[in-house]
Amino acid sequence: MTYTAWILLTASLVGLSCGIIGVFLILRRMAMMADAISHTVLLGIVTAYLITRELSGVHMLVGAIIAGLLTAVLVQWFHSRGVQQDASIGVVFTTLFAIGVILIATQVGNVHLDVQHALMGEITFLPWNTIHLPVIGDIPKATLMLIVVFLVVLAFIIAFYKEWKITTFDAGLAASLGIPVVLMHYVFMTLVSITTVASFDAVGAIMVVAMLITPAAAAYLWTDRLSVMLVLSGAFGVISAIGGYYLAVWIDTSISGSMAFSTGILFLVSFIFSPNHGLMSRVVKPYTTTE
Template sequence: MTYAAWIILTAALVGMTCGLIGVFLILRKMAMMADAISHTVLLGIVLAYLITRDLQGIHMLVGAISAGLLTAFLVQWLRSLDVQQDASMGIVFTTVFAIGVILISTSVGNIHLDVQHALMGEITFIPWEKTVLPMVGEVPKATALLGVVFFIVLLFITLFYKEWKITSFDPALAASLGIPVLFMHYVFMSLVSIATVASFDAVGAIMVVAMLITPAASAYLWTDRLPVMLIISCLIGVLAAVIGYFIAAWIDTSISGSMAFTTGILFLISFIFSPKHGIVSKYI
């Protein structure tokens, strides 16, 4: 595959993975939790590095998942104290992210881990760091990791589709049916954390947030059926990756930024032209 093809494939995997998870975030009215977790995983990554002094390995994933679960737990705890959900997310997000930034500035030192890289990522470097997979050959490490994460997310959504569907629309009914609502919530937050940290180094926090929220919000305008919504969200994520790359090549700018911008353009198109909820159809 060519250099450009690897970049587009990597971004498309981010779009599909985040697109699947984003649908359930939108349905649960937790869209801003994506923003919170995409930033607070920075603390988990920094702590994992401080403990192991190694930027590669499973410990980085464990640290990020732990930070994501800590974020979900703290938000849930503040809500139990009658703090509004949006305020809870704002308090936890800013505090935990600030701790991560302070640790990078004071304890990490001069290594390949900085705030700008964490926010914007550097997808142009993806094709240069490769690994060898059986029966596949050489592939970029980030692409291989995102492929595995996409499979994990797809597997969990398939296995627990009924549980997450019920808990998203009616948690009280789910609890009355014996479904462990809180446990399923934390499993889902773990998936959000895994998808976030897998995408973190490649595309940065800004594109992760864009891919988690905007394709799902666009898909919500096109259909009221959950299976169709999941498919449309994935397709919009892939489309944003492809179009965003060519926009970046055309005007010579940030690839991740262009892809995030493209998700906004696709949402605007959906907002205007979707058959049921679009402005044009409502006007007609």
């Protein structure tokens, strides 16, 4: 595959995984948790590096899962003791992120790991950092990790589709039916963590929030069905990723920045033109009735 093809494939996988996870983030009103986890996984990655002295996929994933769950548990713990939910998120993630930043600055030294990279990502270099697999051949490490994470996310969403739906819509009923609502919450936080860390190399901690939230928010405007929203959100993620790449090439700028910008444009278009919620729908169909 060519250099451009690898970048497009990697970016599309980011858009797809983030788009799917983002739907449940939005419907569970947890957009802020995505912001939090996207930052605290840095601490997980740094800690994993300090323990193993390796920056490989598995170590990063494990570190990110632990950091993500730690974030979720701490936020819940403070909240249950009377701290406002949003304040709790704000306190926990900035503190954990700060520890990550301090560790990078003081302990890590001369490795391919710096704050700039963690925040903004650098998809441009990814195709050169490859691993050799039987049958498939050379594949960029980041792409391989994203494929694995995407398949895991997809498997979990499909296998527990109705459980995700009911715990999201009505956690009280779900619990009364014997569905483990709390466990599902932490499984979901784990999925958010691995999606974030896999997307990290490509788009960085800040842009991953855009990829998680904006395509899902746009998809929400177009449909009244959860399954359609999932497909649309994934598609919007891919369109933003590919569109963003060509935009970046065209005006010669940051790829991750252009991708995030594209999600914003898609949202704006949806906000104006969507059939039920859009601004234009009020102007265009004044003669149709909803009843």
